Amino acid sequence: MIPLLRLEDLHRDFGGLRAVDGAAFSVLPGEVHGLIGPNGAGKTSLLNLVSGLFPPTSGRILLDEQPIHGLAPHRVAALGVARTFQNIRLFPDLSARDNVVVGQHLRRRPSLAARLLMLPGARSEVGSARREAAALLERVGLSERIRVHARHLSYGEQRRVEIARALASAPRLLLLDEPTAGMSLAEVRAVAALIRQVATEGRAVLLVEHNVRLVMEVCDRITVLHFGKVIAQGTPSEVGRDPAVVAAYLGEAR
Amino acid sequence: MGQQIINGLFLGSIYALFALGYTLVFGVLDILNLAHAAVFMLASFFALALSTQLHLPIAGALPLTMVLAGLLGLLLERVAFRPLRGRADSNIAGLISSLAMATVFEAIALEVWGPNIRRFPEGTLPAATVSFRIEIPLVGGSVSLLQLAVISVAMVLVLGLTFLVRRSRLGREVRAVAESPRAAQVLGVNVDRTIAASFFISSALGGAAGILYGLSYNAISPDMGGSVELKGLAVIIVGGMGSMPGAVVAGFALGLIEVFVVAHLGASFRDAVSFAALFLVVVLRPRGLFGAASMREA
C-alpha cells in the first residue's frame, strides 16, 4: 500500500535548538498512527511541519508521494490535511457551529458571482452548511451547544468542537494534537470511538497524545519520539515492550 | 553645511526627547500612545500660561510644566489604558482610546486658548539668547544661546532617563515589566505603579519637548502637535520601537536629514523624507535599528 504520508529524514532547527532530528516514518491510508514521546520530544513541531506552519530545515514530507514540505498551510489543507491544536485554537467569538462552518471552507461551492446575483443555489447554501455543521457537532456529542460562543464552552467541549471543525473539510489525513488533554474518562472513551470511526471511513489519523493507554488501545501503529529522534516504531505491543521506550519514559510520572 | 549640522542637531534633540517618551510607553505596554503629541502641545501652553499669568521665569516654569505634563500622563494611563489591560484587542483599542484622549486634550486647548498662534511675551527669554551666537570652529557655523540651551536641556534629560533606567530600582522594575508583566508581578513588582510611573516620565519628557519646541519657534497653537506626532512615529520606528538608544539616535538622524532636505530640496519636502524612511523601514526591517527581533511575551 502506498503510504498517505511519508516523512523522510526530517530536520527542524530553531536557532540553536534542534526540535526534529532526522525523523522518518509513514502513515498508511485509513491507519490510526500514534505519535508519543516525553515532553519536548518534538511531536507538536512535527505536526506543525506537516501542516505547513513552518518549513523543515532539511528533509522531505510527502503526501501521496508528492512533496508538500515548504507549501503554505492553506495549500497543504487544500490537499486534504486538517488538524487540531495542542492549545486549542477555536475562534472565540464565533459559535461552535460557525467554527465548524469555517472548517468547511474548502468544500463550500457557490461562486462569488452566484452569490452576488443571489442565485437560488447560493442563497440556500448557507443553511445547508450550517445544518451539516450541526450534524458534525452532534457526532461529537455537542448538539445542545451549537449556538454557544466558543469562549464560553468548557475545555473538553472546545476540544471536541475542534475535532468537528477539522472533520468538516472531509480530510484524508487528520492531525490531532493532544485531543483528550483535560477530558473526563467518558469524554476520552467517546473520542477514542470517534477516532476509530473516522479511520473506518478511510481517513488516516496521526494522533499525538500523552495518554499512552489511549494510544495503545486506538492505534494501529505507533512512532516514539525522543529529543526529536525516532527511537521506536511498530505495533502497540511491540513498542510497549521496547526497552528504549521504557527508558525514555522513566522519570515521567505516569 | 556646518550651520546645517548645528541646526539639525538642535532640531534632532527635540525629536529625540519627544520620541523617548513615545518609545518608553511602547516598550512597557506594547501600545502606541497617540495622545503623546497632545501632551506635547498642552505643555507648551502650560509654560506659556505660567510665564504670562504667574510671571514665572522660564527656568522655573520648565520643571513645573514637566510635572504637570507628567500628571497628564497619569490621567491618560488611568482613564484610557488601564481599563483596557487584558483585553484581547488591547493594541488597537489602546490606539483608539489614546486618540480619543488626544481629541479631548485638543478640544480643551482650543476652548481655553483659541485656535490662533500664541507667542511668549517679549522678555521671556533675554534677547541675547537668540541674537548672541557662538562660533563653532571646525564645524563652521554658529549656535545661538537658545539653541545651546535647548540641546543641553534635552541632553540632560536624556542622560537623566538613561541613568534612571539603568541604575535605579524603578528603572529595573520598568525593564522587568517591559519584558514580561506576569513574570515581574511574580517577582514582587507592583506592575500598576510601574506602568503609571512610566507614563508620568514619558509625558514629562514629551512635555519638556513641547516647551523647548515652543520656546525655539515661539509659535504655540492647538494644532502644533500635528506634524510632530507623525515625525515622532517615524523616529521610533526607524530607531526601533521600545528602544531608547534607538529613539535618540534616530531622533538626531531625522533632525539632521530634515534640515539638509529643506536646505537642498525646499521646505515642502520636509516631511517626505521622514515618511519615505518610515515606509521603507516598516516594510524592510520592521524592528528598526535597535529594536527587539520579536514582540514580547505576555
Added chain:
Amino acid sequence: MLDALLSFYDSYQSTVAYVGINALLALSVYTSLSCGQLALASSGFAAIGAYASALLTLRAGWPFPLVLGVAVLLPAVLALPLGLPVLRLKGVFLAIATIAFGEVIRIGLINWAYVKGAEGLVAIPQKTSVWMIYLLLAAALFVLGRLRGSKWGFALEAIREDEPAAQTMGIPTGQYKLSMLVLGAALAGLAGALEAHFTFMVAPNGFTFRRVVDMLVFAVVGGAQLYWGPVAGAAFLTILPELLRDLAPRVGIEPGPLRLLVNGLLLLLVILFLPSGLVSLPRQVRRFRAARSPE
C-alpha cells in the same frame, strides 16, 4: 423668509450628502478591519480617486460615469503593490505603514505643480447628486451584505480571530486580506471622486492623517463587527456636529471645541464600554436588563 428656507435646504442637503460620502469612507476602512487588519491607507486612496476624477473632468472632459469608473479602478489597482509587502505586517506596524503611504501621497500632491500643489484644483463642476451617492452606497452595502454568510464572510471573520489557524483550514489569508484592501481602496476612491464633484474642489489638506482617523472613528463608533455599523457611525458623527452647533452657545463652549470634545468623549466611551459600537447598544441593553431582572 425665502432666503432662510433656501439656506436651510442648502445646508441640509450638504449634510445628507456628507453622511453618504462619510459612510463610503468608513466602509473603506471597515473592509480591512473586518479581517482584523488596521489598514489606514484610505485617505491616500481617496486622494487618488479625487484628483484623478478632477483631472479627467477638468482637463479631459470625460463623462462622469466614466470618471467614476476610473476613480474606483485606479486606487484598486494601486492597492495591489501596496498590499503585497504591507499586509505581511502585524497590528500597529501595518497601521503605521499605511499611514505613511497616505502621507507620502499627500506630500507628493503638495509638491506636484501640475495639480497646483497645496492650492489644489478648483471650479470642478458639481456632478454629484445626493441620490447618486446613496445609490452607490446601497450597491456597496449590497456587496458587503452578500459576503456575509458566504464562505468568504466566514473566512474573513476567521482571519480576524486567528489568522494562522484559519490558514490550516484552507483559507488563503494573504489573498483575502489583499482583496479587502483593494475593495477598501475602490470605495475610498469612489468617495473621493464623489466629494470632489460635490464641493467643487480638491486640495491635499483634505486628505490628511486626521481624515483617515475620522474614518476609523466612524467605523469603530458605529461598530466594526457588521457592515452596517460604519454607516451608522458615519451618519451619527456627521449629523452630531450640526446638532451641537445649536447647543454650543447654550452650554457656553465654542462649536469647534465642543464638537471635538464630544467626538473624543464618545470615542472613549465606546471603546471602553461598548467595543462593538453603537449598533450593539440594543443588544447590550437587553443583556443588561436580562442580567438584572429577578429570576
